[in-house]
Amino acid sequence: MLHCQERKPLAVQRTPVYDQRMQNTSAYKLYARPGAGSAAVEALLAILGVAHDVVDVPKEADGTAPDWYRAINPRTEVPALQLPDGSIMTESAAMMIHLADCHPEAGLAPRPGTAERAQYLRWLSYLSATVYSTDLRLYYPERYSTDPAHADAVKARASSDLARDYAIFDQEMGKGPFITGKTMTAADIYAAMLLSWSDDFPGLMKAKPKLKALYDAIAAHPKIAPVWRRNGMP
Numbered sequence: 398m399l400h401c402q403e404r405k406p407l408a409v410q411r412t413p414v415y416d417q418r419m420q421n422t423s424a425y426k427l428y429a430r431p432g433a434g435s436a437a438v439e440a441l442l443a444i445l446g447v448a449h450d451v452v453d454v455p456k457e458a459d460g461t462a463p464d465w466y467r468a469i470n471p472r473t474e475v476p477a478l479q480l481p482d483g484s485i486m487t488e489s490a491a492m493m494i495h496l497a498d499c500h501p502e503a504g505l506a507p508r509p510g511t512a513e514r515a516q517y518l519r520w521l522s523y524l525s526a527t528v529y530s531t532d533l534r535l536y537y538p539e540r541y542s543t544d545p546a547h548a549d550a551v552k553a554r555a556s557s558d559l560a561r562d563y564a565i566f567d568q569e570m571g572k573g574p575f576i577t578g579k580t581m582t583a584a585d586i587y588a589a590m591l592l593s594w595s596d597d598f599p600g601l602m603k604a605k606p607k608l609k610a611l612y613d614a615i616a617a618h619p620k621i622a623p624v625w626r627r628n629g630m631p
């Protein structure tokens with residue numbers, strides 16, 4: 398089973414974190430971990446073709462993030478994105494919106510004021526607020542109760558909530574293959590990343606052909622496929 402915190406180490410070598418932090422070589426700096434919420438942002442940066450560094454954030458032996466990263470994101474979650482002006486952004490869905498808006502020529506965000514834009518924002522928010530947070534309950538159940546004995550029950554509830562969240566998404570998103578119809582947007586990349594974390598990815602793909610079509614189109618995109626592989630995505 399794959400999820401956002403259980404990826405194998407990367408097969409490819411990325412520049413060691415400390416070297417990256419010393420050299421300000423590119424405009425964007427994405428603080429990431431293989432297979433984590435950074436994967437969608439990394440895929441978007443690759444499609445946009447903008448210069449960026451990916452900085453892997455290691456975990457300490459006790460599972461916490463190092464102090465230097467706490468200074469970047471006090472919640473110590475990945476992703477965090479350093480923008481060209483040096484400011485830091487957290488929240489993966491906001492990064493998707495911001496980056497796609499900064500590069501309108503790529504056509505990955507519907508124009509503000511359109512019906513497509515409304516659906517794009519609706520589903521990005523939905524995926525972030527429901528699916529992503531349900532995934533966190535599924536994979537960090539011990540954080541959702543003061544009693545460790547509740548972890549299995551938290552996990553079981555998260556699993557059934559996730560099935561419901563995806564059933565709603567599948568039913569309401571339109572005809573597909575993408576969220577706004579025939580044109581791929583940043584929201585589809587985000588959806589595909591979250592789909593890959595499902596606690597029953599093969600079962601979900603079998604049960605929901607529309608979600609499978611979306612996922613397959615994203616995973617097969619020539620600029621996304623290498624990022625997907627590096628992140629251990631199915």
Ligand SMILES: N[C@@H](CCC(=O)N[C@@H](CS)C(=O)NCC(=O)O)C(=O)O
Nearest residue numbers: 401433434473474475476488489490
């Ligand atoms: N709301 C945040 C959530 C980020 C998040 O929870 N990231 C997970 C990885 S998928 C993480 O860093 N977990 C490590 C931890 O909390 O210890 C976002 O959308 O960026």
